[in-house]
Amino acid sequence: MLDFLASVGRVFLAFLAAAGRLTLFALTAISYCVRPPIYLRLIGRQMVDIGYYSLPVVGLTAIFTGMVLALQTHSGFQRFSAESAVATVVMLSMTRELGPVIAALMVAGRIGAAIAAEIGTMRVTDQIDALSTLATNPYKYLVVPRIIAGTVTLPFLVLVADIIGVFGGFIVSTYKLGFNAAGYLGQTVDNLRTEDVVSGLIKAAVFGFIVALMGCYTGYHSRGGAQGVGAATTYAVVSASIMILLFDYILTSVLF
């Protein structure tokens, strides 16, 4: 019994230590975000990587999500003779929940993994130490541009995902479910409120921060060659995905 309690205690202490290390890393990174030098060229490059190159995957995911949502809502709401709510449900679901979450999960898989692999490889090949010996702060040069780019870019991606997702629902509703195109669009616009979109964009900024932070943190602390970099990459994606869903709940309870 005592052995069991000791094991639980050890796991709990290890969890607390890991959470403490991550919090310190995040606070250090945030403090460097507001201290010069700010590498604008690197931030721009990261924004292109995170935003522009993620557009195809986020767009495809969003359009299919919107299409499935319209089908499922129509089929489910038929039971209550409430098919007319399809447009509103698709719009609300995409802007408030599915747009930010789906886009963030896709970016976590594409960008979080890439950040962890790149910084992890730099760690195990002494390139991060080399930055320090060249009088360059690795946090400012590697971590800050990625965190700023992730936080700023994901809301734009989510805005695009919202529009494409609603468009997906529109296509299915008008061509397959027999809705009137003008009526569908009218209902979407009439029921759309600013806070629906803004709450999704706030979530997107937080999720973008989480994806970049977890990629940087796991890469920065990777050890043990190729195997360590592989483990860091996996950990970055899994932990970012779990944190996105956790913070989605927290933000939803705070915002609504």
Added chain:
Amino acid sequence: MSDIAKIAVRGLKKSFGRNLVLDGIDLDVAVGESLVVIGGSGSGKSVLVKCILGLMEPDAGSIKIDGQEVMGSSARERERTMQKFGMLFQGSALFDSLRVWENVAFGLIQGRGMERARAREIALEKLAAVGLGPEVGDLRPAELSGGMQKRVALARAIAAEPEIIIFDEPTTGLDPIMGDIINDLIIKCVRDLGATAVSITHDMASTRKIADRVAMIYKGRIIWHGPVASLEHSGNDCVDQFIHGRAEGPIKMEVRAL
């Protein structure tokens, strides 16, 4: 020559868990001197230089650069101190995402805020100083051989004309001829800059060529130091065993019987 040592290390201790790696290192490096620290694999040579460079936090002791204590200094002070250093890493540690000239000019552009065009000119000069043509400047590090990467790393280490250059196993992984070329380049670059050099290696040919003074580290302590000329007559059995590469002697490697 100044009385103040360029690098002064006192009572430096560092352990990882129960493994005591540095057990009270005392070491002075004079201005313009080339010190080579020798010792077996895992003896703590790399940990010692990482502590001097501030890449690792020692558990106890003192490190002074030009008489200024650097232990416990702030990140900003540390960045300022780092401007005195150049470092050649064992695996070269070139930035894969940058072209060769950008690697060489990195410290000038990022560390000192120099204009890119001027930094490129200096980078090409430094590449020429290590025997590489300007055409190499536009290549990526992955397109170079191991020897060329080492030369680029040397060019990067000297680009900002540092006062102190640290060489971590500069000839490891190179064929003997390329190793000797790198040794000659190290001597030339250090002499041209008038820099202080600290090298860590277990390559005795390299040690004899580039050292003014040699220190041997064993079990986390400096067990002998003296001029390179007295290395053969150190009177220390451990040093004698090490420099002649004998399996038998006071140094026992932890090798499990087959």
